[in-house]
Amino acid sequence: MIELEGLTKRYGEKVAVNNLTFAVRPGIVTGFLGPNGAGKSTTMRMMLGLDRPTAGDVRIDGKHYDRLKDPLKYIGALLDAKAMHGGRSAFNHLLCLAQSNGIPRARVDEVLDTVGLTAVAKKKAKGFSLGMGQRLGIAGALLGDPRILMFDEPVNGLDPEGIHWIRNLMKSLAAQGRTVFVSSHLMSEMALTADHLVVIGQGRLLADTSMAEFIEQNSRSYVRIRSPQRERLLDVLHGAGITVVETGAGALEVDGGKPEHIGELAAQHQIVLHELSPQQASLEEAFMQLTAESVEYHAHADTPQEQQVWGDGWKGN
Amino acid sequence: MAAAQVVRSEWTKIRSVASTVWTLSLAVVVTLALGMLISALSKNEFDKMNRKDQLSFDPTFISFAGMSLGQLAMIVFGVLVVSNEYSTGMIRTSLAAVPQRGTFLFSKIGVATGLSLVVGLATSFVAFFLGQAMLGEHRAHIGDTGVLRAVIGGGLYMTLIAMFSMGVAVMLRSPMLSLGILMPFFFLISNILGNVSATKKIGRYLPDQAGSKIMQVVTPIDDDTPYGPWGGLAIMVLWVAAAIAGGYVLLKKRDA
Numbered sequence: 001m002i003e004l005e006g007l008t009k010r011y012g013e014k015v016a017v018n019n020l021t022f023a024v025r026p027g028i029v030t031g032f033l034g035p036n037g038a039g040k041s042t043t044m045r046m047m048l049g050l051d052r053p054t055a056g057d058v059r060i061d062g063k064h065y066d067r068l069k070d071p072l073k074y075i076g077a078l079l080d081a082k083a084m085h086g087g088r089s090a091f092n093h094l095l096c097l098a099q100s101n102g103i104p105r106a107r108v109d110e111v112l113d114t115v116g117l118t119a120v121a122k123k124k125a126k127g128f129s130l131g132m133g134q135r136l137g138i139a140g141a142l143l144g145d146p147r148i149l150m151f152d153e154p155v156n157g158l159d160p161e162g163i164h165w166i167r168n169l170m171k172s173l174a175a176q177g178r179t180v181f182v183s184s185h186l187m188s189e190m191a192l193t194a195d196h197l198v199v200i201g202q203g204r205l206l207a208d209t210s211m212a213e214f215i216e217q218n219s220r221s222y223v224r225i226r227s228p229q230r231e232r233l234l235d236v237l238h239g240a241g242i243t244v245v246e247t248g249a250g251a252l253e254v255d256g257g258k259p260e261h262i263g264e265l266a267a268q269h270q271i272v273l274h275e276l277s278p279q280q281a282s283l284e285e286a287f288m289q290l291t292a293e294s295v296e297y298h299a300h301a302d303t304p305q306e307q308q309v310w311g312d313g314w315k316g317n
Numbered sequence: 318m319a320a321a322q323v324v325r326s327e328w329t330k331i332r333s334v335a336s337t338v339w340t341l342s343l344a345v346v347v348t349l350a351l352g353m354l355i356s357a358l359s360k361n362e363f364d365k366m367n368r369k370d371q372l373s374f375d376p377t378f379i380s381f382a383g384m385s386l387g388q389l390a391m392i393v394f395g396v397l398v399v400s401n402e403y404s405t406g407m408i409r410t411s412l413a414a415v416p417q418r419g420t421f422l423f424s425k426i427g428v429a430t431g432l433s434l435v436v437g438l439a440t441s442f443v444a445f446f447l448g449q450a451m452l453g454e455h456r457a458h459i460g461d462t463g464v465l466r467a468v469i470g471g472g473l474y475m476t477l478i479a480m481f482s483m484g485v486a487v488m489l490r491s492p493m494l495s496l497g498i499l500m501p502f503f504f505l506i507s508n509i510l511g512n513v514s515a516t517k518k519i520g521r522y523l524p525d526q527a528g529s530k531i532m533q534v535v536t537p538i539d540d541d542t543p544y545g546p547w548g549g550l551a552i553m554v555l556w557v558a559a560a561i562a563g564g565y566v567l568l569k570k571r572d573a
Contacts, residue, residue, distance in 0.1 A: 045573075
């Protein structure tokens with residue numbers, strides 16, 4: 001169990017993490033979602049006592065991180081796959097971590113085996129690929145057999161096989177009753193692994209909800225219809241008590257409608273349909289909508305009116 | 318958190334990187350080779366020296382002449398032991414494993430200091446005996462007054478130089494910045510300040526100028542240094558304590 005209470009981090013004027021309060025519960029995978037620069041990594045560093053909060057508090061099983069005796073036995077974290085000395089062998093990297101927390105040497109071999117790095121245990125970490133580095137970082141997180149695991153963007157830059165492996169690992173860790181807290185900026189990734197969702201944007205809490213609830217609230221299903229006899233169709237649908245939304249491109253949308261039902265209605269009144277398709281708003285869209293106002297770096301490629309004449313930039317700003 | 322666990326962990330860290338071996342071997346080889354060379358040259362020059370220089374002739378101190386360069390390798394060792402953590406990002410992994418930053422820092426410095434002391438003392442003794450062998454008839458003996466103190470002092474001096482570098486590296490974090498300040502300082506600036514008459518009174522309180530007094534057996538005739546060998550070493554210890562205290566305070570309050 002990790003509890004955050006009014007957690008805040010300021011760098012001068014800039015507020016990186018703004019008054020976050022939520023709890024990460026055991027037995028499930030909690031996804032920590034937010035666009036790049038939302039403050040996810042800063043929050044995780046504060047959870048591990050690496051960065052000091054400007055205000056607020058984080059407690060791990062009721063204690064501050066630096067009050068934990070042998071913290072690797074409570075909480076294992078993968079923050080950055082490159083946070084290791086490249087000149088040290090995988091085995092020695094894990095051995096020095098194990099020794100610092102009084103973890104027996106045999107456990108090093110065990111976790112190397114778990115992540116599939118036994119064959120390269122004596123090799124220097126700088127020769128490792130991104131995926132191998134990630135596995136070594138995860139081995140370090142598993143070392144103390146902790147009740148809580150924390151991964152910061154674990155699938156970033158991994159190949160499909162590596163992604164698959166990490167997903168299954170997280171699920172099996174949660175199934176063993178552990179607390180799993182994993183950050184990502186990809187909703188699609190979270191949809192596959194997380195049971196609970198904490199969404200932040202510009203350091204503020206935007207949502208703290210179960211995945212099922214989030215999907216239910218945000219995955220709008222609707223039917224899109226196109227017809228050359230648009231006016232007649234509208235009358236017929238209105239007559240049947242169906243609410244229709246007219247969208248820009250001449251299409252009609254019916255929220256929660258059944259295509260069978262609408263098709264039959266059209267046939268009865270002999271209306272020609274050019275399109276009758278069930279649609280589902282993706283979670284990615286829902287996530288983007290949720291965080292739209294808080295995205296720090298907008299790309300303006302789709303807003304041509306903002307494109308200025310070349311050279312305009314010289315005059316002002 | 319048992320400090321013994323952290324010490325064991327730091328020992329694993331220090332023995333498992335190549336830089337430990339090459340910096341320390343370089344310190345040994347350079348100190349011994351240059352010491353032998355200068356001892357041999359001094360023996361040949363002795364008869365051409367004036368009376369005053371002959372009376373000030375200090376065979377023990379001459380056999381440690383290689384330390385002026387050898388200490389630079391000790392500086393690199395001290396800097397890398399600490400700043401490796403920062404340049405590789407390992408510091409975040411290390412502090413997540415050992416959140417008690419004082420325990421972390423003093424275990425790391427303790428292990429590196431212990432290793433420096435063993436290497437420094439061995440180097441100092443071997444440098445003395447090799448140097449004396451080169452000096453032939455002008456040699457000093459280990460049983461002469463003050464000689465054993467100077468030889469042990471040579472090992473302490475090398476250890477303290479490494480410790481001072483560790484303290485500075487904790488404060489500065491970057492290996493390039495730390496080396497860029499320490500190397501020219503100890504190789505050039507300190508020597509200039511300590512030998513130019515205008516700055517000599519201040520220069521001799523610098524860590525290396527004060528600390529190297531412990532290796533002198535014969536006091537030069539016109540020497541007016543206000544401290545003795547142990548006094549000089551104590552001044553150096555104060556510098557080291559200040560550097561490490563500064564590093565500790567910064568490490569405690571900084572974000573990793």
